[in-house]
Amino acid sequence: MSPYRLDQERQADYFAAVEDITRTGAYRTTSGWSTRAMELVAAELRLSESWEVVPTRSGTDALVMALTMAGVRPGAYVAAPDLAYHAVGAAIFQIGALPRWIDVDPCTLNIDLADLATAFDHLPLAAVIGVDNYGTRCDRTSIAQLCSAAGVPFVLDACESLGTPEGGANRAALADFVAISFSFTKPIHAAGTGGALCAPRAVVRDRGGDPGLLMHPRRLPELNAAYLVLSWPDLRGVIGKLRSIYTAYHERLRGWGLTGQRGEAGSSRIHAPFLLPEGSNRKERDALIDHLARSGFEARPYFESQSRLWGMPAPPCSANLAQRVICLPTGAGFPHGSLDEVAAEVISWMEARRG
Incomplete structure (x- = not known):
């Protein structure tokens, strides 16, 4: 993988931003570069005004926060596709939950809907994680329908699909929570790390104070946010x-x-x-x-x-x-x-x- 890098002109802009950040000491903030980065994410996903984008250190942090805000507790079962990056399982285990591995479709390499439906019939699932594996969208509509019928939160791992074209309308809001990543393997990145959690603003305000979330330490550093904003046009x-x-x-x-x-x-x-x-x-x-x-x-x-x-x-x-x-x-x-x-x-x- 050849990671994305800034061109020479924007490298100069980035070094100027680094100097300003280190001079002011604003390494993590709810304003500045992070705010600009999350505005770009919201516009890209075409999120409604009722949704909020929380800048995070990584896509894994975003998944952990999503599961926590979804009410998943230790010992609960979370359905997730078996063929996916292992950060999905790591997020489940971080909060003490148990994975129910769902098989995948051999053509799309995404979650198998029949096996997911079977899981609903046999386990009290606390949440479902749908993954856009290799950047290809999972069947968000069908997953959302299954989750809605069972009253179970749908967490969309869109860490690999930012920028995916789909006829003009991004359908991220079919999920209850959406996790985004800006690691080195992504089309553009936030100097190697970074992510975002997208969720209804009312949910973030109501549940974001959970002491287990440690919201501020999980926030995207300004040094990374500046790199991401300067990368975005590409x-x-x-x-x-x-x-x-x-x-x-x-x-x-x-x-x-x-x-x-x-x-x-x-x-x-x-x-x-x-x-x-x-x-x-x-x-x-x-x-x-x-x-x-x-x-x-x-x-x-x-x-x-x-x-x-x-x-x-x-x-x-x-x-x-x-x-x-x-x-x-x-x-x-x-x-x-x-x-x-x-x-x-x-x-x-x-x-x-x-x-």
Whole structure:
């Protein structure tokens, strides 16, 4: 992954902001750069005036705060997709709750709605976390309907989907809480860290005083907020580049047995996930990663089954997909000229495998 970086002119602006912040000592504040950053988030998500955006140190902090404000308590069950970044499970365990791992759809790699419905029938769920895995939107409408029917809060992990195009209207407000991330792997970032919690203002005001939340220490530092604000104008361009990289991989690898994630029209494509052919395993996937590394290209085995990481039984589809998924080189700084080389190396490895 090539992380987003400011151009030379905005680097100068950022260093000026750093000097001002260190001179005044305003490292964390409810005004200044953080306020500007959260205004940008609210506009991007098209949130209503009744919603508030709380700047946080990370997307994980935002998830922890969302679950706490949702009323989830130690020992309660929280449903979450098994194939997702492990920060989801970490947030659940941080508040002492218990995960009910939900299987994923083999085409979208997002939460399986049938398995989620089954979980509602068998467990007293306290909340559901829906994840926009690899930047592709989960079925927010269906998840919201299931949660509404059961009277259970819906927490949307949109940490990977900021900037995702969807016909002009962002539908984040279908959820009760929305978590956003600005870590290094995102299209733009807040100097490597940062996040945001989006929720109805009345809920934040009513429940934000929970002593377990430690709201002020969890706030986004001004040094990071300044970087994020200066990065923001490039969001659309970076998303366009990431999407074009993924499309190019599809075109070059067509016919070689690698399957891409469906839902391309609604994805930010911050990763470039492909599934190796059915029957492949971790050993083969890791061999391809090593093959690309020897050629100077960094691919990654995103994501491991969360249940496997936590030593728990894994849903069958997720367990299978976690062995086969590989994210090919991409990122804001990835040169388009390297696409053909990466594809050629993948094809070379596939040819040897078939032989």
